[in-house]
Amino acid sequence: MNDADIDDQPGYVKRQITRHRSGESRDATDDVGQEWPVALVYNGISHAVMMCTPRDLEAFAVGFSLTEGIVERGSDIQDIEVFFRSAESDSELPYAEVHLQVVQQAFVALKDKRRAMAGRTGCGVCGIESIELLDLQPERVPDTGFLKRLAGDAIAHAARELPAHQRLSKLTGGLHAAAWCDERGAVKFAFEDVGRHNALDKLIGHLVLQRIDTTQGFVFLSSRASYELVRKSARVGVPMLVTISAPTSLAISIAEKAGLRLASFARENGFVEYGKVV
Structure with a gap:
């Protein structure tokens, strides 16, 4: 084929x-x-x-x-x-x-x-x-003003919308999703894969192929936040990474070095923010 x-x-x-x-x-x-x-x-x-x-x-x-x-x-x-x-x-x-x-x-x-x-x-x-x-020195995420425009309920909005974009996960119970969200938290694109890294790569690849500015939105993942996911996001200038499950200590460190906002345990009623953007 x-x-x-x-x-x-x-x-x-x-x-x-x-x-x-x-x-x-x-x-x-x-x-x-x-x-x-x-x-x-x-x-x-x-x-x-x-x-x-x-x-x-x-x-x-x-x-x-x-x-x-x-x-x-x-x-x-x-x-x-x-x-x-x-x-x-x-x-x-x-x-x-x-x-x-x-x-x-x-x-x-x-x-x-x-x-x-x-x-x-x-x-x-x-x-x-x-x-x-081992390359643990991420690129600095540029300050494009996106985080200042981010709605206060954007993460809750994304958490509420994401399940509707997880068709394969609903069928199989075993796939991760990576979604691209705007400043209001609306899910614009979502990709699924058995690997969380693959789902993120599919999403980033789609954004690049469609010539969408990767600094003007945030990524929402149905997984934990490992250092590789933060590293991948920082490399293309994503200003915020949100995950459903917990981050690792190295993910937090990489996010701080990159100036990337990291939020985990994301639900409709709240989330936990790790580190700080400096």
Whole structure:
């Protein structure tokens, strides 16, 4: 299959199950979130294989490329093609490949990074081989005045709206959502994936593809706030990150360094703000 078949992947599959409740068993079918290997190939060289829900893969690849620092701007990506590969036997997995053509400067930097990663043992953090290579110095989020325009009930509004945009989560109970909200808290776009990082990359990629200013809104995530999510948001200038669950200590530290407002335990009746914007 090729990129013309993207919409053929619904994001979930039906599976035969047996429900056991109150001492009784019943056969039924259930909707289960899809999880596929997705290879990201830059100028013909495979760089990473991510496990994600095989939808919105063009947006995912653009977002990943930006938030992982492979390219500096969306215009550094010259072409994208998405390919789906069907499993040819029961012992094989279906998978997808996203082929990106990036500008030469970005490709040379990527090859240098790959050489630095060569020979590592274990998976490490973000594919690095030593603590010294861990990048914990985020970009400063520019002050565009968005937070001053933010409505006092914006987070409550977003928390109230988000469930209506979680179609796959309602079906499967197992997908995360990343939503883009305006200054009133209205959800403008939302993307779902089995991985919270992937959902955020899909959202950011979509914003970039649609030429939407990433400094003029906030991200709402149906997950905890880990440092990678804060780091990704800061890289593209998102002024505020809101999550349903708790943040980690490193997420708070990165948010403070970036000047990014971090709010967690977000509900319709309140939230907890961590750190301060300096």
